[in-house]
Amino acid sequence: MPQAAAAAATETLGADPVRWAVQTAAVMAAEILDEVPEHGGGQAPMTTLRRSTESAVLAALHLLLTQHPRPVAVSTEETLEGCREFARRGVPLDRVLRGVRLGHARLAHDLAAAIEEHVPFDQRLAELREVDELLFAYADAHASQMAEEYIAERDRWRGSDEAARRAIIDDLLAGRPVDVQAATRRLRYDICRTDVAAVLRCDHTEAGPPAPERLQRTAATMARAVRAAGMLLIPATDTTAWLWLALSAEETVGPAEHLRDALDPPAGVHAALGPPAHGPHGMRRSHLAALQADRIALHNTNDWLCDYQDVRLVALATAEPEHAHWFVQDILGPLASDGARMQELRETLRVYLSEERGLRTAADRLHVARNTVTYRVKRAQELLPTSTNAGNLLELRLALEIAQTLYG
Template sequence: MTGQWLEWLQPDPSRPAEPVLSPAELAAARTELGPDAVEWALQSADAIAEEVLRKVPEHGGGPAAVTTLRRVTQSAVLTGLYLMRSDFNAPVPPLAEEALEGCREFARRGIPLELVLRGVRLGHAQVTRGLAAGVEEHVPADQRLGELRRIEDLMFSYVDAHSSVMAEEYIAERDRWRGSDEAARRAVIDELLAGRPVDQEAAAGSLRYDLSRTHVAAVLWDDTAGSGPAAERLHHAAASMARALEAAKALMIPAHGNTVWAWFAVTGELAEDRIERLQISLPDPAGVRAALGPPATGPHGMRRSHRGALQAQRMASHGTRSWLCEYRDVRLAALVTADSEHARWFVQEVLGPLASEGARLRELRETLRVYLAEERSLRTASDRLHIARNTVTYRVKRAEELLPATTTAGSSLELRVALEIAAASEHGTSASG
């Protein structure tokens, strides 16, 4: 029954995976391996990515970097399952392009090769344990030892062959990258973002950008699942943002795969008005999302605004908000969800039954949130929510009835913060990080 038991692998229904591979690749895998095996593979891959980020944090660096790592692990685990379905003498399948591009990106980001290969070893160990557990559960006792040996041999061959390919790809990309002008510009940016002092004149010459100005930073990323890098689309969107902000100069730096970092040099006293106009006037650039940091001045301002943009990206990455997320709109939620687990506990403790799932309860929470944000003005809240004042009154009363006694008697600030966290989570902007 070589490999047949793979179809019986059972994913965990409580933690559905979020694929980052192309729909075509996933459809082919489900046809070949079965839907349960593919879901098991995606969940296993995401567990590997979590372990790698925990033990080798250099693989992190923001949502785009994590997506790259997840794309590599999902592709690699599916390739491993294809190998398990084959005969013993079948050749090891080639490394998927998603894994190769991820390896090139690791090289461009300067992650040491030994840490890249350590991630491979961590993944190998975790997949082997998972497959061994599947054998124990689904393979008859008299066949288990032979199947376990087959898995061990195939996985060793798979990891050995692919580690060599990844090392070669990494070294080739690293050597190409080190000699490029792009690498020199990225090195200056890395120094600035790390908060280290730089020679401003030399840095400005390398970047061709004036560090002394007031800066508005942006993070732009391709929101088209599975389509790969979209540099032209991202740069076009960044250029449109620069024009809308009336920026004297724009700096664009490729970041991670499908992400671009940008800084716009603006007139300080006009920055806030131009950001507001940008949100209203710029049409949705199809396939692109963007996060905007707060205006800040000088070299340290570049870092400050960029960190704000990264926080806005974190809040917007999986959400249903508009294409543009501005830091000012989410800074409270970003601050209080930095520790995601603590944030979830806080919401549950402060809101009690009002924190439960369901469309009706979400409606009550949102009405109470807006009502409190508008200083308990029924008129203003009803205008913002586009509902009658009596409806606001009823929903607020019902929401307050669901709050724990400790909250109704306690701080209104805690209640407002808990409601903001819940609202961010409901937009997919996640108290789960």
């Protein structure tokens, strides 16, 4: 939740109700995604869903606080934007409304549990009845507004050039055949060249230009930095966009090097790069790799640019996050524990092994004394399970790389 929104909600409702709302919204989002998988589809759609459920729960709490008998404008901008995104993605309206019903059922259940816990016994029945009446009116108005917004956005989207361009991209990314000449004309981009894909993602900041403007500006700046022969930018959500840059045939330096050398970090925008690839199939390959790089980048916000070439091993190893977590726990044992000290020991051992056990080079990379490296490596090795000490060095290095990405 953006800080300004959290502060405003806390001022009106109080800190404890806001915390309750955020926790309830997280459970709500997980249940909706489990029952209606179409609501997901990547990190950005999940962020949109979480923002939508949080704002919906807070809106309901505001309604209960004011006890307004007939809610008129109950849908927040976050829930409406989520609804518009579903329309643009082609999620059927009945699936959208199924998610709305699931969310309201979870909210009613958790409010009833809160009443059971906090309201005196002799007042519970009256309180439950009042909450049920208000929630019924809220749910009815919310579903109606969501349906109206969905239909309006769907009709607008179907008649737009943007929708036609997105349909071509969806076919490309699904691996379906496309008419190359027709696609090139509609996209205004030659899909038969060598290009590199990127996923651009905006932070949820309160200040500064709107997200679409920042994404457009960043894309244009990146295109100039790599001397791109063409640029294709497709909005994905309200805060993310998909970018393809056509590369010159004579270019020998990788696009990531150009971008890091030529650009200052764009304010509030992160970019994840796929590898250069050729033709329509190459557009798909590079984009899917950029999505994986974006997933890894979410765990490390220190750098504005994440290149798939730098993280592809970790991306492959963490494709199943739960299995990756188990692997790290098995290989590192106590060294996988939380805390700054464990993080320091893991990072020292990781750098030491990546430098082929070179104390001097590891110390230079970590900006510490050689004796410090020696001590930390010894302590880290003492924490490793016995089976790891005698085991495969490749597994140890991989576990350290995964931990560095996922835990820091």
